[in-house]
Structure formats: C-alpha cells, structure tokens
Amino acid sequence: MYQALLTRKYLTSKILPLLAACAVMLCTLTVLVVWSIMGGFLTSLIESGRAHVGDVSIEWPNAGYAYYDELVSDLENRDEIKAAAATIESFAVVQYPDKRYRMLLLIGVEPKSYNRITGFQDSLWWRPLNEAGKKDRAGRDIRVVSLAPLLEVWIPEACNASIQRIDEMISLSSGWNNSIPDSLKDARQRLVTLAQDSTKLARQSRPDDPPAEALLAFRTQAGEVFNTVSTIVYSLDDAKTHAGNAFTLAQVWSQKRDDRPQLGNTMSDLGRALERLGSADVRRARLNDKLANGLSLTVEDPRSGARIPGILLGTEHSTYNQRERDGYYTPIEQVSIRQSDGSYADVRVPIAGYNVTLNLMPSGSGTSKLDSVMRSLPVANEFKTGIYEIDSGFGMVQLDTLQSLLNMQETEEIAPISDPYAVVVRPDGTTAFPEPTVTGRSPARVTNVIVRGADGVDLAKVKAACQSVYAEFARRHAGKVPREEQIKFVTWRDKKATLVAAVEKEIIMMLLIMGVISATVSFLILAIFWAIVREKTKDIGILRAMGASRRGVSAVWLGYALIIGLIGSLAGGVLAHVVVWNINEIHDWMGKTLGISVWSPEVYYISKIPNQIDSGRALLVVCAGMFFSVLGAMIPAVLAARMDPVKSLRFE
Template identity: 25%
Template sequence: MYKYLLCWRYLRTRYIALASIISVMLGVATMIVVNSVMAGFADKMRDRLHGVLADLIVESDSFEGFFNYEEVMARVKEVGGDEVVAMAPTMETPGMLRFKYGSDSRNHPVQIIGVRPEERAKTGDFAEHLFDQNGKPIPPSFEVSDELKAQSPAGQRLRELKDEAPDPFMDATRQYLEQQQDAQVPIHGAIIGYALATYHLGHDRPDLYLAPMGTKAMLAFPKHTKVPEAGLDDFTVVGYFKSGMSEYDSTHVYVPLEELQRARKLIRDSDGKGAVNHIQIKVREGADLDVLADKLQLALERLAPMKFRVFTWEQKQGPLLAAVAVEQSILNILLFFIIAVAGFGILATFSMIVVEKTRDIGIMKALGASTSGVRNIFLGYGLMLGAVGSGVGMIGGLIFVRYINEIEKLLSVVLKHKVFDDSIYYFDRIPTLIEPHTVVAIVAGALFIAVGASIWPARRAAKMHPVKALRFE
C-alpha cells in the first residue's frame, strides 16, 4: 500500500513533474489531431479518386485502342460473373481546349474522354460530379437544350422574330439565323472540368465563369492517320465536372464517345464500329479487386497476348496514395519526438528524486521495504505521469478534432486571413477521421515511453544498500 501512497503524494506535490505531464499531454494531443486530419484528407481523397475512376480499368496498350470491345466486355463478364456489375467503354486522348472569353481566346491542355454518359454513370460516381452553372446537379447527358441555343446571338434574334408575319424575306432571315445558331451553338455537347471553366476570386466571393453554359468550345486532338494530323471539332459546354480533385477538374473534358471516334477517324468502314482504349468496370461491393484483376488479366492475355492491361483504381493512383502514406508516416515520426522529449524529462526528474531521497530510500529499506517495492514506487510514478498526461492529451485532442472547424473560423478572424483555404482542396470543411486503433496506439506509446524512462532511476534506487544509503547521505 505504501507504494501507491508515495506515488500519489509525489504526483500531487512535485510540481516539476507537471512539466513532464504537459509534454506528454501536448505530444498525445498533437498526434491525435494531426493523424485525424491526415486520415480525413486521405479518406476524402480516396473517395474522390475512386469516384472518378471505376473499380477496375481495362486499358489498351495502343493509343488508338481496339475495335472488338464488345468481345472484350463479354470475356470480362464471363470471367467475372456476378462480381461484375456494370461496364462502360471509353476513349481517352490528350488534346487542347480553346474557347473565347470576351475578346481573348483561352487555350488549355486537356485530357479528352469520350463516354456514353448513362453507361459511365453506372460504373462509378461520374453522375454525382456533374453540375450546372448554378451549382445544381444535372443528369449525365450531352444534350444541347433549346434554352442554350436561344442564348446565342442568333437564337436571341430568332426569338425576337418569332411573332413576325411570314413572308419570303422573313423566311429567308429565319433560315439564315438558324444556320448561324447552329454555327454558334454546336449540336454536340461537352462537359468540361470546373477549374477549366472558372476563375477563383477568393475572399468568399463566387467563382467567375470564363466558359458559361452555352459557350462554344473547340477541341484539338490527334487523328488516327498514317501521317500525324491534328483533328478539330466544336462542342457546346452543357455542364461542369467538379470532383474536388484539381488533377481532374483542371484537365478533364467529356464528350460523346461516337463523336470523338468519328472525329479521330477511329470508325471501321467494314461494320461502322468505333474503337475504344479503356473499359471501366464496376465490381460488386466486397469483391477482392486484386484477385479479380489478376483473373481478368490472364483471360484477356489468352484473348489477345500483350494487348490489354488490367488495373485496380488504387494501382492507377498508386504513386499519389503512396505519397500521402509516406507523408503521414514522416509526420508521426517527427511528432513522436515530442513525447520522447517528455520521456527524457521524466528520466531527469526521477534521477534527481533518487539523489534527493537517498536517505529516505535507505530508511524505507531498513524498515523492511523490499527491492521490488522500491523499484515499483518509481515505475508506478512513471506510469501515473504517463497515464495522466496521455489521458488529458487524448481528451483534449479529441475535443479539438470535434470543434476543429469552429477553431479554424475563430483563428481566421483573429489572424485576419483564412487558415484553411477551401479553394485549394474544394472542401467546405476540414475533413477529419478518428481511427480508434490509432488513438490507442498513441496513448500506449506515450505510456511505454513514460514507464521506460523511469526504469533506470527505479533500478538505481532499488539497488541501494540501506546502510550505505544512510552512511553517505
């Protein structure tokens, strides 16, 4: 019983131990907050990456793709069985986007993706990222509505002449204006990345649309010809793709699959079939993507050797996900040094107590205190310091994570600038994710360091001989 009484007394009266408790508390709280924010960002990023990409992707080794995609899809369904939920063929090609803003022309390097929007929406979260100019969700479609046509200069003039009495001159005028309307508003729609179409003004002001809906956009891309040749085609902006990942929002342009095949001269004359170079595959939830990808790779290798490659969505984004994991690991190592410093503080404090209480230790051992009892006093003291520090740090860290967005707003007001700029990540709030096993590991690590730092002073005190301790004190 004396061991616990002494530990409790030292904890209450030794104010120098408060520094060690605060060090452990700050280290634990900081690690919980940083890990929660990093895990929240990583989780959001994984969700958005997975939303843009299908579960599995069959990719052609050729830039021009393959014409027998229906046969490939049939083989995928045969091998995958019930695990394959939906598939969508796509054609991807690099290109240039050009549109006018006022008297200026804007050019952007882009990734042009030909899709059938209804099919593509079934293989992922494609439809969830489509919005109009007012931020409202739109259906997955490339249809150029009559409303967009009417917004053009020729469309507005046609609307003004709607009630005019018919006569040969008026009929000719209407026919001319209809031709002008088709030239100003191409019949094929395109959905372009949100970052391509807007300019972020900041300071909580709404984004400026450089390419509002109805804008005529010209795309340039390589044609499939013997001699390298650039192809051009005009499209009408009918919506925006906003995934929250700048890598995609600043490069992706979605157009009708058949129109891109025609413009790139990738339609076979014999049967009118077009080529694709990707097949997006949605898999049943809970299926092992890596195992299924290996099975599909083997089956497609038998169909056409060295022509197809099968990737999971994580393999396609492997470097990015790995970079986030490395950053999180490095941060954990650096932050753990804070708790390590607290451990050295505990070591120094206990060493001073051993020197200061040499006579007391001698008296206790002379009165019958065992070697293990003296050792356990210091080990228990270290455990109590670690428990109090890590416990308070854990509670403080969890509270900070719970109210981190409110704290961010308060700091933004005090510092007079936004601490968390939502324009960088397109998050309206700081994402957090508390992982119980991580919290347990942090607290356990803090306790281990606190107890570990008290081992050497505890052994030194326990080895003291009572007579020598009283004689040389």
C-alpha cells in the same frame, strides 16, 4: 497498497509531474495530428484513384479497340467483377469565351454505366439544395433553394449590420440643427421591424417554406422598406452642406472603419438577400435543369428544343467560379473579352451555361496525326470531387460524341478501286466512273474499359480476372483486336504508384522525426524522477525499513510514470481529436485573421484538409506515450530500488 497511496500523494502534491504530463500531452498531440492529416491525405489520394479509374483499367491508347460491348458483358459475368464501362480518354485544348486556352483530359463516357463505376452523378455541383451547408448558415450559396436560412439568418444579419452603422451616423449627426437624425431614426426602425418580421415568418413556417400569400406580403413589405431606407441613407451623400461634419458622415457611409463593413455594402447585401428571395422559384427550376443536363451530358437547344451534346467540366477548371470562404462557389456572370481593335467588352457568362470550343487530334484510320478538329459544346454542368487534380484537369462528354470527334465511331469499309480511270457503261448507255464497293462495317472503338471489383475481392484477383477475360476475348477476335500482351492492365494503385509511394515515404519520415522528438519526453521524465527520487530518499529508506521489497519500491515509481503517461496521452489524444475535427475551421480562421494559408489545393491535390482520426492510430500513439513515460522512469526506479535503507535514513 502502499504503491497506490504514494502514487496518488506524489501526483497531487508536486508540480513537476504535471509538467511531465503536459510534455507527454504535447508529444501525443503533435504525432497524432500529423499522422492523421498525412494519413488522411494518402487515403484521399487512394480513394480518388479508385473513384476515377475504377479498380482496373484495360487500356489501348490512341487507336483503341473494337467490340467493347462484348468485352464489358464478359467482364460483368465474372463473380470477381461488379461492373464495367467503356470509355475514351483523349487530351484536348479548351477555349473559353474570354479567349483563354487550357489543357484538359477529356473522357467519353456512357453516363449510366460510368456512374456505376465512379458515382460521378453525386459530384455534380449545380443542383438545388434544400439545406444550407454547415458553414453557410445564411444560405448564401446560390444552390440553396430553401428560404429558411435566408429569412432566419441572412436578412436579419444584413439588417442588423446596417442598423449598427446607422447608429453611428445618428451619433455623429445628433448635434446638427437639421432633420438628419430623425430620418436616420426612421430608417433604423424600419430595418428593426424588417429583421423581426423575417425571423418570425421563418419560424412560423418551419420546416417548410412560407405559404405563397405570406411570402408575397413579406416581399412587398421588404421591398418598400429597402427602397425607403435606401432613399434616406443615399440622400446623406449630399451632406456636404453640413460643413465640417460632412466628411465624418461620408466616412461612415463609404469607408471601412475598425474592420466594420461599409453601410453601402450592408445595404447592398440586404438588396442581394431580397433579390435572392424573389428568385427562389426561378433558381430552383434552373438548377433542376442543370442537374438533368449533367446526368445526361446533354443540353436543350434553345432554338429547336432538341437535346444536343454537352460537356461536363470541373469547378476548378474555369475561372468563372469564385470560391468563397464557406466552401461554396459564386459564379462570375460577367467577363471582359478583348476585341479585335484592342478594346475590351463585358460579356455575360451564365451559371455553367456558356459554350467552350474543344480542339482535339483524331486518331482514326485515314486521319493524319497532325490534323485537328474543333467542336463547340455547351457546358451542361460542373462537378466537384474534392480532389484538385481531377476538378482542375478533367472533363466529360458522351461516349458517342467523343467517338465522332476522334473518328472512332462505326464506319463503312470500302474496297479500293483497282483502276480509278476506268469507265463503266450503264444500262441506259451512259458512262460513269466506277463507284466504290462497301464490303462491311468497321465497329466503333474505345481506348479503355474500366472495371469495379466486387465487394471484398482482392485487387490482384480482379486484375487476374480481367486478364483472363480479355485473353479469351482476344482469341475470339484474333486479328481484329490487340493481343493480350499488347494490352495494358492498369490498377488504380499503378496509376498513383509514384505519388502514393512518395507520400508513404514522407509519412514514415515525418513519423520518425516526430518519434525522435517525442522520445525526448523520456529524458524529461528521467530528469524529473531523478530529482524526485533524490528528494524522497528518506521516504524510500522508511519503506525499505518497514519491509518493502526492491521490486515494490521500483513499482512505486514505474506506476507513478505510468499514471503520468496515461493522463498526458489521454489528454493529448482528446486535444488531437478536437484539433483534427476542426482543422479546416482553424485553417480558415488563420487565413482570415493572420493571413496565413498553409494548405494549398494546388499543392496537396485535395481541396479540404483531412479531418478524420483512425481509432487504431490513436490507440497506438496513446500507448506509445505511456511506454516512453515508463521508459524514462526505469533508471530512477532502479536507483530507488537499489538504495541502502540505512544510508537512506541518514540522508540529509
């Protein structure tokens, strides 16, 4: 009983133990944040590997192997395997409309079967969204087709920003003997009314978009307000007649002051919002078309109306997408292209609607390795996996399209002519050279068959099943497909082995360093408790004189340290959760306010900082904080337990 009473008394009456708890809290916070972010990075790498190549890839690069449909069927008949799909992988050089060239790992896929392995359809970027993102409250993302964020946030915000700048202009021009203040007040009132009506319309029609008639009336009103206000405000550009006050007024209109937006920019922002409001139906139809294009990897030919092959690119591969702070992309619809005479001309680049030219090296039979083929393909859509390595360096086309480009499609087998100079006499008496004889057909080929293991099946068992199936497949087609020992069976871990091993070692090294640093909390608690024990020598003597055992006295200090460790560790764990859950927002704020950008997608492969905490790791770190606290208090506890009661009572 006395242990609990003394622990509570010392905990609430001394400042030093609270400092010790703060030290434990900071150490727990640091270790858990570092472990969560680096561990999340490793998890993202592993998941990206599985998402892209499946669990196992059966590979024969360059030439490829035939009868792959049969192999896929055999694989899917195994209980260990959930799905399989044939693909082709080949490097290509992509030429963009502005004459830039970039390397690309091009993958030929059959969309439906490939989606069962990778779920790539979920990563298609250009698609209609009915809700704005968490950060994009105003619905500025061009994919947002719902009008609610536009009416409720974007238009009112743009109006209010313009109102603030107009208020400043009214203040500057209030002493002038002219009508400028009155015209500005009229413009201000129109914007106030527009903002109120926009919010009211959004709230009245929740959760659906406003009725067509109400929306048309609001658009008409908004257009009139915008034109009237723009006329009033732009007329102030001619304020040079107002002598000394002209430059001050022009500053408010055209210059950025005190980190506030220019009035010209706020009005332009309002104009963009109103333009977006009027194009909602067109954008919805266009984005639905883009989604359909991405799902099928085809595009409608504008001349014939037929579906033609297209290509799927990552959002980071081209430079035609400007990534915004809130995580969405704004397409850059105009680029400058250098002409033959050295001049530059602006060319429009619609959303994922331009053509790129592929340059590939075919590897089919009868083709020189030095030959190359070129093919212009329209961009069907773009994808975003969140893994920078994939989004910036991969592309997809239909399997049969890539087969034809690489001479891997089904072809006729022709017997060679024994005597090319021989002459054949036809039944009608005429002569001709002998015609080649078709002896059969050479089947189409692929370079990879990727496999997804059944849920809960160990990766080693999936790989063994693939080897077993291919061995039987190779025996059936002996001499027509590569032997089992020639084929590569590559798991997702094998493909990422070097990088994963490096990250794992880096995590261990950082945890060791952080652990050593955090272990200093034991020395801090040792010093604090040593001082407290020396200060409480008489209290210890009284306890011993009243019959307290040595074990009971030591339990006071160890329990005291345990409580401090518990408080500090729990506080550190809570703070770590807050930091990690909001780490991307914190990073964005640092970049915006301080100009500091720590996380680069080009370096870390993933576009967002991992923001999840593993509960097992959190529990382990909290327990470690408590352990180090008790460890630091052991020497002072032993010192207190071994004190002589008589000498303790005489201590001054």
